[in-house]
Amino acid sequence: MNEEAIKLTSYFGERRRVAGAALAGPVLASTVFAADALLDQYGRHEVATSILLRGAEGFGAKRHPRTDMSLTLSEDLPLIAVAVDSRSRIEPLVSPTAEITGTGLVTLERARLLRDDIDPRDIEAVTPYYGGDQETKLTIYLGRQERAYRMPAFMAVCDLLYRRGIAGATALLGVDGTAHGTRERAAFFSRNAGTPMMVIAVGAGAQILRVLPELGGLLHRPLLTLEQVRICKRDGELLATPAALPAADSSGMPVWHKLMVYTSEAALHDGQPVHRAIVRRLRAAGLSGATTQRGMWGFHGDHAPHGDRLLQAGRHVPTVTIVIDSPDRIAAAFAIIDELTAEQGLVTSEWVPAIRPGGQSPRMPAVPR
Amino acid sequence: MSVGVWVAVALIGGAGSVLRFYVDGLVGSAFRAGFPYGTLVVNLSGAVVLGLITGLAVAGDAALLAGTAAVGSYTTFSTWILETQRLTEERQHRKAVANIVVSLVLGVAAAALGRLIGAQL
Numbered sequence: 403m404n405e406e407a408i409k410l411t412s413y414f415g416e417r418r419r420v421a422g423a424a425l426a427g428p429v430l431a432s433t434v435f436a437a438d439a440l441l442d443q444y445g446r447h448e449v450a451t452s453i454l455l456r457g458a459e460g461f462g463a464k465r466h467p468r469t470d471m472s473l474t475l476s477e478d479l480p481l482i483a484v485a486v487d488s489r490s491r492i493e494p495l496v497s498p499t500a501e502i503t504g505t506g507l508v509t510l511e512r513a514r515l516l517r518d519d520i521d522p523r524d525i526e527a528v529t530p531y532y533g534g535d536q537e538t539k540l541t542i543y544l545g546r547q548e549r550a551y552r553m554p555a556f557m558a559v560c561d562l563l564y565r566r567g568i569a570g571a572t573a574l575l576g577v578d579g580t581a582h583g584t585r586e587r588a589a590f591f592s593r594n595a596g597t598p599m600m601v602i603a604v605g606a607g608a609q610i611l612r613v614l615p616e617l618g619g620l621l622h623r624p625l626l627t628l629e630q631v632r633i634c635k636r637d638g639e640l641l642a643t644p645a646a647l648p649a650a651d652s653s654g655m656p657v658w659h660k661l662m663v664y665t666s667e668a669a670l671h672d673g674q675p676v677h678r679a680i681v682r683r684l685r686a687a688g689l690s691g692a693t694t695q696r697g698m699w700g701f702h703g704d705h706a707p708h709g710d711r712l713l714q715a716g717r718h719v720p721t722v723t724i725v726i727d728s729p730d731r732i733a734a735a736f737a738i739i740d741e742l743t744a745e746q747g748l749v750t751s752e753w754v755p756a757i758r759p760g761g762q763s764p765r766m767p768a769v770p771r
Numbered sequence: 772m773s774v775g776v777w778v779a780v781a782l783i784g785g786a787g788s789v790l791r792f793y794v795d796g797l798v799g800s801a802f803r804a805g806f807p808y809g810t811l812v813v814n815l816s817g818a819v820v821l822g823l824i825t826g827l828a829v830a831g832d833a834a835l836l837a838g839t840a841a842v843g844s845y846t847t848f849s850t851w852i853l854e855t856q857r858l859t860e861e862r863q864h865r866k867a868v869a870n871i872v873v874s875l876v877l878g879v880a881a882a883a884l885g886r887l888i889g890a891q892l
Contacts, residue, residue: 466800467800472795473854474791474795668862674805675861675862715859716860717861
């Protein structure tokens with residue numbers, strides 16, 4: 403089946419705490435981590451899919467730097483919480499999420515959610531929006547220990563996408579979330595079989611849609627989303643610049659831009675990893691925020707899917723860097739990213755129809771396409 | 772050794788690790804040039820203090836509390852090594868070698884300086 407869905411994403415710091423259940427009246431009120439409060443909420447509401455991801459480096463509107471380079475600073479890494487479900491199920495979650503996230507960033511994006519049986523009618527229904535010449539981002543939600551044909555499902559999915567000529571795919575490991583409405587949280591002493599993972603793939607719409615039935619056959623219970631994107635760079639080659647957009651949509655809501663930069667941990671610029679160089683340069687340039695995450699497995703361009711090996715001198719995992727800002731500042735960010743990804747990397751741009759940069763709750767995106 | 776001394780070791784040891792967390796965080800966020808300055812500052816300052824205590828020739832419970840409990844919990848070998856390993860993971864080999872060499876050379880110098888000051892007092 404397929405349905406119009408809304409993707410609710412929040413970006414905040416790991417140490418952020420919010421009021422929890424009162425222990426003994428107002429005097430002994432407890433606090434809980436914002437991440438726990440958020441995922442508890444998604445679990446209670448049985449959100450179709452949600453995932454909590456931990457970044458390796460980043461900064462937000464308050465310009466506070468976060469990095470895992472130092473053990474002490476690793477206490478407060480950037481977090482990304484994503485929840486996807488139908489419009490009617492996400493709507494009541496928006497303002498509590500904005501409250502829990504505090505000064506963090508909250509975005510609402512449109513997506514098409516496909517789950518369980520993916521039949522030809524579903525593909526037909528989404529073709530006008532995500533097929534043909536349109537470039538499309540496909541996100542596949544999986545369990546950490548899920549297997550497909552005797553291999554980890556995320557590897558099987560990346561292999562399939564690579565063989566079908568998709569521009570890139572990156573598998574990201576979540577630490578908490580929901581899958582088909584059930585809470586799946588990672589624990590220290592556990593196999594964490596159902597803890598959510600996501601594989602983000604980008605490619606030509608026609609190619610992405612062609613691979614959907616195969617994914618349907620590969621996975622036990624498929625759950626995936628489709629979103630429209632524009633591929634700006636591939637393997638260092640400039641294909642397009644982020645589209646010039648008005649600063650507000652027809653209803654007056656500010657429209658922001660999102661850039662996603664897929665590079666490899668092994669790619670260096672001036673002696674430091676490209677993804678770290680990007681975050682540091684963007685922070686110095688005064689952007690509103692950026693977060694970089696390490697993946698587990700993936701590819702972009704024409705090298706085969708890769709990840710860490712048992713014995714290695716340096717890490718081989720793919721990385722994803724997300725930058726969200728107003729259209730004019732995104733142009734400046736893109737110039738920096740273009741320079742740092744001169745030789746490798748996949749860069750995509752999307753527009754973010756609803757955003758809450760600080761304080762107020764974002765409004766639902768106006769009209770579905 | 773009395774129960775009081777053990778309790779004091781636990782309390783002072785706890786305070787030492789809190790102080791490290793604070794100093795490391797402060798230095799780490801002030802200089803973010805992709806080098807673990809926080810741990811370097813913690814270990815060097817700890818070496819000066821430990822040298823000083825030795826130079827002062829403090830004996831008995833006082834040496835245990837100031838040396839093992841306070842400085843022992845404040846400084847960190849494992850974090851220094853972990854952060855060096857993280858640098859090699861990211862192919863920052865020069866910085867990794869610098870982190871080892873600078874810590875060792877300046878660390879021995881810091882301990883000697885502490886001893887010198889302690890002996891003068």
